[in-house]
Amino acid sequence: MHTNRLEKLRHQMMETGTPALLITNLKNIYYLTGFWGSAGTVLITADRQVLITDDRYITYAQSVVKDFEVVSERDELAVVAKVLKDSHISELAFEDEVSVAYYQAMQTVFEGMHLVPTSNLVMNLRMMKDETEIATIQRACQISDQAFLDALDFIKPGKTELEVANFLDFRMREMGSEAVSFDTIAASGYRSAMPHGRASEKVIEAGDALTLDFGCIYDHYVSDMTRTIYIGSVSDEEAEIYQTVLAANQALIAAAKAGMEYREFDGVPRRVIEAAGYGPYFTHGIGHGMGLDVHEIPYFSKTATDKIQAGMVLTDEPGIYLEGKYGVRIEDDLLITEDGCKILTLAPKELTVI
Template identity: 40%
Template sequence: MNQKIKELSRWMKDQGIDLALLTSPANILYLTRFHCDPHERLLALFVPAEEEPFLICPLLEVQRAKEAGWKGEVLGYGDAEDPWDRIRERWNRAAGTIAVEKEHLTFGRAERLLALNPDATLVSVEEKMYELRAIKDEEEIRRLAKAARLADYGVEIGIDALREGCTEIEIVAEIEYELKKKGVQGMSFSTTVLFGENTALPHGTPGSRKLSPGDLVLFDLGVIVDGYCSDITRTVAYRQIDDQCRQIYETVLRAQQAALGRCSPGIPISEVDQAARKVITAAGYGDRFPHRVGHGLGLEVHEFPSMSASNDQTLREGMTFTVEPGIYIPGKGGVRIEDDVVITRDGCEILTKFPKELRVVE
């Protein structure tokens, strides 16, 4: 039993929980080192409080689970089999309290679980998993740093590919092609490249908009390395920039620097958001910063903690997250600057290194 599962088991015993059932691929990867997208098939990790855990997965994934480093029992099932029959054979004892991922476990699977344990009470394991995953160890941080370096490279590729008349989607294709040649496992989310007025859309979708002199260009991208995600945003200008866009850029950069200055152990997360928001509001753009200052980062590109103004939990050593203030002017353009951050013993380290000074690309 690995250390992470031992920590989960200790918590279960303290809480009087007999069994934990994990079905989300991210949590299973965290606890077993095995990543699998099972599609509609059942993938589940059973963690009894007093016994060894076991994994159930499609038969075609059994070998990969073992090769990934999972040392525990693996139950495989074929497409013509009912996996719950295999589970019933393996787990034939009563469980009074079962911890599940309430935001992930489907109603149908909850019914099947309760059919095996008719008198069981379901409780949530998600908060405990958030807590465990929020603090990264040295190996996790190493993987995050490697992913961040490749994200830096992705921005460099995108900037180098800019040419008058190219489209947003063409630049996306060049970025992803070159990163695949570097051997990345995949993108951690859909790569975003936006030109001109489209940069005012915080979650804009790349399309056929062509690049023209005077456009702002926003890159938002990330990659997956050994299961861990990166996420970077940089905004540049193409050939020229007007005074308002320059002011917006300088304001966002100051806001990000202010937020990064609050990234230390013991600081309430709300203060990180508020530090950025104060700068943007003082510049007259408070209503143009519509989102939180960042989000947790790890096996998923958005995970715990939420870096919002309402989160008064404190930062702890080993937490990793993004800091990404932005200003968006409809019909004009927008600027966002985002870095990946890890809390250290006496401050923070910024994992993404691509320069942030205003850049006018010729």
């Protein structure tokens, strides 16, 4: 599996005329090597691939990493410089997300070499998930689905948003997740109108809408889902915006398939909300890619004509936010296939009053 990824990356390097690539993004390193740690650097040339870590990780690295030279050395750039010198390479591509301090260190160590910033060489491979990745993401989604179902029994007027968030986080941990994929959002009443209202000490009251946006990390891969529910009762206007957001979410599920342009992926659900008169209140993009990161390429815009591809896992998260009153968001994770999509988050979406 990892060998295949390395081959694809080398192919991309050849096509872009990249003789050597320095990889410092730890998730990209995990993707290529299977090594997960806080200290790692990878160098790839036409005929060598080297993972540099330190003594804390060396035994583990040697046991999990196949097909790479594994070196323990705290001064990783010195190792890179030696490999490049031995191979007579004078141009080094690096990931453009490195810090200014790291770049300055590179300028010193690689003096006289041509340093070329690159973006997304590995991320472009990560966009399309293989079967193992899909199964892992699916498990992360099952865990969040179950945590949501359990939370429906836990949530009562009088509990705070933080108590609900903690319940979700704890349940996901109990079911085998290693962490949450981001700080759990639990936004009730007027706070539900804030798209990213992190859980607060606000007490949940009868008559509140409650938006829960959360996910977990399972074997390094994430889930990301949102459900909005109502406590005790729901007003006519709230029910109307709920059904509008649900219709937008479902319109995208019905339309999404490989070959759809990015602008359509955003446009199909957005037009449903615009037709209902709530266009100005859908204030964010429709979704994003997810995998090892909870937000990763692709991102969508109203003009992008790139096409979504089979194997992408994308979120479908339309929302309507009426400031000072309440908001609704519904989010699913979708696996794109050749002729449609598969919904990975299966928790119920019909309007729920508890």
